[in-house]
Amino acid sequence: MNSDKRPTDSSPLDARPWPQGERCQGPSDRTFSSSLGLPRGGEARENFWKDKSVLVTGGAGFAGSHVVEELLRRDPSVRVTVADDLSSGKRENLRPVYKKVRIIRVDLRELKNAVTACRGQAVVMHLAARVWGVDYNQKHPGAMFRDNILLSAQVLEAAQSCGEAERFLMTSSVCVYPRDAAVPTPESEGFKGSPEPTNEGYGWAKRMGEFLARAYHKEFGLKVAIVRPANAYGPRDHFESQDSHVICALIRRVNRGDDPLKVWGDGSQTRSFLYVEDFARGLVDACERLTTCDPVNLGGGDEVAIGALAEAIVRLSGSKARIEFEPSRPSGQPRRACDASKAGDLLGFVPKVPLEEGLKRTIEWYRARMKKGSPS
Numbered sequence: 579m580n581s582d583k584r585p586t587d588s589s590p591l592d593a594r595p596w597p598q599g600e601r602c603q604g605p606s607d608r609t610f611s612s613s614l615g616l617p618r619g620g621e622a623r624e625n626f627w628k629d630k631s632v633l634v635t636g637g638a639g640f641a642g643s644h645v646v647e648e649l650l651r652r653d654p655s656v657r658v659t660v661a662d663d664l665s666s667g668k669r670e671n672l673r674p675v676y677k678k679v680r681i682i683r684v685d686l687r688e689l690k691n692a693v694t695a696c697r698g699q700a701v702v703m704h705l706a707a708r709v710w711g712v713d714y715n716q717k718h719p720g721a722m723f724r725d726n727i728l729l730s731a732q733v734l735e736a737a738q739s740c741g742e743a744e745r746f747l748m749t750s751s752v753c754v755y756p757r758d759a760a761v762p763t764p765e766s767e768g769f770k771g772s773p774e775p776t777n778e779g780y781g782w783a784k785r786m787g788e789f790l791a792r793a794y795h796k797e798f799g800l801k802v803a804i805v806r807p808a809n810a811y812g813p814r815d816h817f818e819s820q821d822s823h824v825i826c827a828l829i830r831r832v833n834r835g836d837d838p839l840k841v842w843g844d845g846s847q848t849r850s851f852l853y854v855e856d857f858a859r860g861l862v863d864a865c866e867r868l869t870t871c872d873p874v875n876l877g878g879g880d881e882v883a884i885g886a887l888a889e890a891i892v893r894l895s896g897s898k899a900r901i902e903f904e905p906s907r908p909s910g911q912p913r914r915a916c917d918a919s920k921a922g923d924l925l926g927f928v929p930k931v932p933l934e935e936g937l938k939r940t941i942e943w944y945r946a947r948m949k950k951g952s953p954s
């Protein structure tokens with residue numbers, strides 16, 4: 579997939595009305611004191627989300643669709659608008675909540691579209707991004723940088739200029755960290771050196787998105803949470819893509835019967851993973867409670883070697899496939915695991931779904947989809 583395939587018509591193609599025929603209003607909870615920042619380790623404030631108008635950019639995507647569900651679980655009165663160009667997101671991802679959300683199909687790299695989306699929104703959760711696996715990242719640093727920085731800049735500018743957002747969430751990534759980062763990596767290393775070369779374009783765009791958010795916070799007082807999530811996995815991830823994330827790629831290949839199962843790299847590279855429901859919960863918590871642009875890692879799962887991950891996927895899939903490593907294929911950063919203690923302190927955030935359980939659920943979901951004839 580490349581940028582040339584993106585829709586060129588940037589008008590809101592199919593804005594759907596609110597289910598009740600209402601327009602989204604500005605912030606309704608004016609009594610909320612957003613200057614308080616975060617109660618350390620405190621519980622989520624009750625009713626923060628009540629009747630709020632919330633924009634989720636990229637809300638039809640893998641993580642975004644889970645964020646939408648998490649918001650509606652917290653408070654069914656939340657009025658969610660999803661702004662997404664559906665370049666990698668799908669309407670189908672929103673099927674469980676379809677009647678409760680308003681979807682506008684727009685290319686948010688265009689400022690006028692971002693303004694249309696942000697108008698009247700009390701909370702802007704920015705997830706829209708071009709997100710691909712290591713191979714695409716390595717070959718397209720220019721497109722990855724251009725599209726991701728454009729998206730963050732336009733959505734931030736729109737949220738700021740509309741003047742109604744009392745919260746902005748900037749979804750960054752652990753991909754901001756350099757190759758030689760300390761492991762587990764603390765937030766303080768986010769601007770050290772350059773991001774890992776295999777995801778340089780994406781990593782720099784995420785860094786610059788953070789920088790811009792901080793600058794807007796300083797200059798205009800926009801209240802921003804910056805979150806750097808670890809690698810996410812789970813239902814609705816992009817299993818169909820030839821350049822998917824490692825867990826999808828392995829599950830897809832094992833379940834189509836690959837033997838040997840070829841694994842990129844020598845298997846020693848490590849990652850920590852976050853089940854997508856934990857990812858979504860962390861983002862919603864952070865957006866509610868962090869206001870000062872101080873970046874927070876979201877992770878906390880174990881650091882696992884890719885070789886061991888492949889073994890677990892083979893075992894949990896009931897396969898007998900032999901694993902064969904391909905050291906000549908790109909494998910990204912040798913070690914990646916974030917220090918998640920700050921999110922624990924500030925948000926009380928602890929992942930609820932252990933890797934083994936999350937993998938089981940993901941494999942089950944994938945198999946159910948394959949049975950229906952829709953592996954994506």
Ligand SMILES: NC(=O)c1ccc[n+]([C@@H]2O[C@H](COP(=O)([O-])OP(=O)(O)OC[C@H]3O[C@@H](n4cnc5c(N)ncnc54)[C@H](O)[C@@H]3O)[C@@H](O)[C@H]2O)c1
Nearest residue numbers: 636639640641662663665666667685686705706707809810
């Ligand atoms: N998946 C991960 O492992 C991971 C880890 C850390 C951070 N993140 C971040 O989380 C966010 C969501 O990632 P994801 O994995 O769900 O990816 P995704 O590709 O499933 O979601 C991104 C969404 O943005 C939409 N989008 C892309 N370009 C757009 C444009 N020009 N205009 C409007 N919408 C556009 C896509 O259609 C898609 O629905 C991203 O910001 C990503 O950087 C993801």
